[in-house]
Amino acid sequence: xxxxxxxxxxxxxxxxxxxxxxxxxxxxxxxxxxxxxxxxxxxxxxxxxxxxxxxxxxxxxxxxxxxxxxxxxxxxxxxxxxxxxxxxxxxxxxxxxxxxxxxxxxxxxxxxxxxxxxxxxxxxxxxxxxxxxxxxxxxxxxxxxxxxxxxxxxxxxxxxxxxxxxxxxxxxxxxxxxxxxxxxxxxxxxxxxxxxxxxxxxxxxxxxxxxxxxxxxxxxxxxxxxxxxxxxxxxxxxxxxxxxxxxxxxxxxxxxxxxxxxxxxxxxxxxxxxxxx
Amino acid sequence: xxxxxxxxxxxxxxxxxxxxxxxxxxxxxxxxxxxxxxxxxxxxxxxxxxxxxxxxxxxxxxxxxxxxxxxxxxxxxxxxxxxxxxxxxxxxxxxxxxxxxxxxxxxxxxxxxxxxxxxxxxxxxxxxxxxxxxxxxxxxxxxxxxxxxxxxxxxxxxxxxxxxxxxxxxxxxxxxxxxxxxxxxxxxxxxxxxxxxxxxxxxxxxxxxxxxxxxxxxxxxxxxxxxxxxxxxxxxxxxxxxxxxxxxxxxxxxxxxxxxxxxxxxxxxx
Numbered sequence: 001x002x003x004x005x006x007x008x009x010x011x012x013x014x015x016x017x018x019x020x021x022x023x024x025x026x027x028x029x030x031x032x033x034x035x036x037x038x039x040x041x042x043x044x045x046x047x048x049x050x051x052x053x054x055x056x057x058x059x060x061x062x063x064x065x066x067x068x069x070x071x072x073x074x075x076x077x078x079x080x081x082x083x084x085x086x087x088x089x090x091x092x093x094x095x096x097x098x099x100x101x102x103x104x105x106x107x108x109x110x111x112x113x114x115x116x117x118x119x120x121x122x123x124x125x126x127x128x129x130x131x132x133x134x135x136x137x138x139x140x141x142x143x144x145x146x147x148x149x150x151x152x153x154x155x156x157x158x159x160x161x162x163x164x165x166x167x168x169x170x171x172x173x174x175x176x177x178x179x180x181x182x183x184x185x186x187x188x189x190x191x192x193x194x195x196x197x198x199x200x201x202x203x204x205x206x207x208x209x210x211x212x213x214x215x216x217x218x219x220x221x222x223x224x225x226x227x228x229x230x231x232x233x234x235x236x237x238x239x240x241x242x243x244x245x246x247x248x249x250x251x252x253x254x255x256x257x258x259x260x261x262x263x264x265x266x267x268x269x270x271x272x273x274x275x276x277x
Numbered sequence: 278x279x280x281x282x283x284x285x286x287x288x289x290x291x292x293x294x295x296x297x298x299x300x301x302x303x304x305x306x307x308x309x310x311x312x313x314x315x316x317x318x319x320x321x322x323x324x325x326x327x328x329x330x331x332x333x334x335x336x337x338x339x340x341x342x343x344x345x346x347x348x349x350x351x352x353x354x355x356x357x358x359x360x361x362x363x364x365x366x367x368x369x370x371x372x373x374x375x376x377x378x379x380x381x382x383x384x385x386x387x388x389x390x391x392x393x394x395x396x397x398x399x400x401x402x403x404x405x406x407x408x409x410x411x412x413x414x415x416x417x418x419x420x421x422x423x424x425x426x427x428x429x430x431x432x433x434x435x436x437x438x439x440x441x442x443x444x445x446x447x448x449x450x451x452x453x454x455x456x457x458x459x460x461x462x463x464x465x466x467x468x469x470x471x472x473x474x475x476x477x478x479x480x481x482x483x484x485x486x487x488x489x490x491x492x493x494x495x496x497x498x499x500x501x502x503x504x505x506x507x508x509x510x511x512x513x514x515x516x517x518x519x520x521x522x523x524x525x526x527x528x529x530x531x532x533x534x535x536x537x538x539x540x541x542x543x544x545x546x547x
Binding site: 126 | 300
């Protein structure tokens with residue numbers, strides 16, 4: 001092993017000093033439940049509400065639906081953790097809870113550090129604005145100061161390979177260019193915890209590799225990544241730990257190879273159930 | 278934080294409100310810049326339209342109502358200054374209705390307080406309002422209305438109106454998430470409200486009894502403040518100024534309370 005440069009020393013040391021204590025989880029999820037209301041007859045308009053009130057109809061408008069039930073896990077700092085599960089298992093809900101936009105009905109979520117999500121690339125972009133203006137707008141959502149954004153703009157444009165089109169309104173962009181800009185912005189917010197939802201395949205193969213390398217670089221600098229995907233093979237290869245979600249419950253959390261087995265067994269079972277019904 | 282009394286609640290909401298504005302000040306700046314760019318970049322006449330629109334409205338209303346109403350000196354100016362205030366209010370409230378829905382992509386990803394979108398709309402419209410001061414002054418010069426020194430008190434006159442505008446924008450914006458027909462309701466409400474507010478006329482033209490009841494319209498004093506500083510050239514009455522300002526802050530507290538109560542539910546509804 002080569003001697004680490006001075007600047008790298010702290011990052012190499014960090015896991016050693018932190019792991020024995022075991023209390024440096026970047027994300028702690030403690031027994032959370034998320035209960036959605038599936039509305040059947042919600043009074044969608046004020047008129048209906050008034051009419052229902054006049055008719056004195058105390059109907060129940062919704063059935064409750066547990067998108068996540070009693071989920072607990074810990075993600076250590078600097079690790080990459082994946083979640084797998086069939087459609088509707090609660091993966092996206094989990095990411096929303098972790099990013100703070102959705103409050104769990106019960107339970108607690110503790111995140112240590114800045115959280116950024118790569119869930120929908122380019123959320124907050126305005127199609128009428130050009131790339132630079134959009135970078136300012138996007139970064140300001142993450143409470144960056146003007147100076148900070150100004151210094152980052154060239155880097156972001158370079159990474160997205162869009163210097164040539166920096167002054168073109170992004171509605172003229174191809175979907176690949178749009179995604180590249182979205183990815184470059186999100187990754188540059190320098191989060192401590194990055195939430196990723198199926199967006200690894202950005203742009204062409206070369207850019208795809210570039211974005212993967214960038215994520216690995218983040219990991220090496222002690223950042224934490226939480227990923228949700230249907231690409232089981234990719235997750236099995238990259239993740240340190242894998243969680244398996246099934247109908248809102250976390251049925252396994254730990255070794256990736258084991259997790260995939262559990263996941264396969266679970267989906268097989270549920271599909272058999274489906275056939276029987 | 279344990280909050281039990283209504284006062285503590287109110288203070289807590291206000292603290293939340295103002296600290297969010299501070300935290301997201303760069304977003305406010307960027308968002309206002311975005312609105313202005315979008316509005317003015319793509320039309321060839323740019324800012325000119327912003328001035329022309331209220332000017333035309335004023336011209337039409339002046340032609341009709343200066344004949345109908347008792348004679349008012351320089352009716353165009355009389356009407357124009359209160360019309361500016363009204364247009365600020367009505368356009369902000371109307372566009373705030375859809376602001377939560379149209380920013381859903383952001384809400385799903387960034388934990389930003391949703392009232393920031395209403396605040397940003399209100400802020401962009403302030404810039405528009407400032408631009409329309411230019412045609413107001415031009416009209417004043419053309420009809421030969423004296424330019425009073427009290428014009429410089431304009432920001433003071435605007436302040437209560439901003440508070441009321443924010444209060445109603447947040448309240449209606451929240452309700453619109455839950456009731457989709459708020460848009461229609463607001464349209465009707467705005468039309469009626471326009472005629473109940475001293476814009477085309479003044480309280481001095483009304484029977485005293487009607488004028489008395491009219492002052493309970495929340496926009497009564499904020500709009501008349503405009504007329505005071507631009508048309509009458511007097512400093513707004515201090516007592517009524519502070520009463521109406523206090524009313525505005527009560528309304529804002531109420532709307533923040535409604536907002537807080539439904540904050541966590543938005544994401545399920547939109």
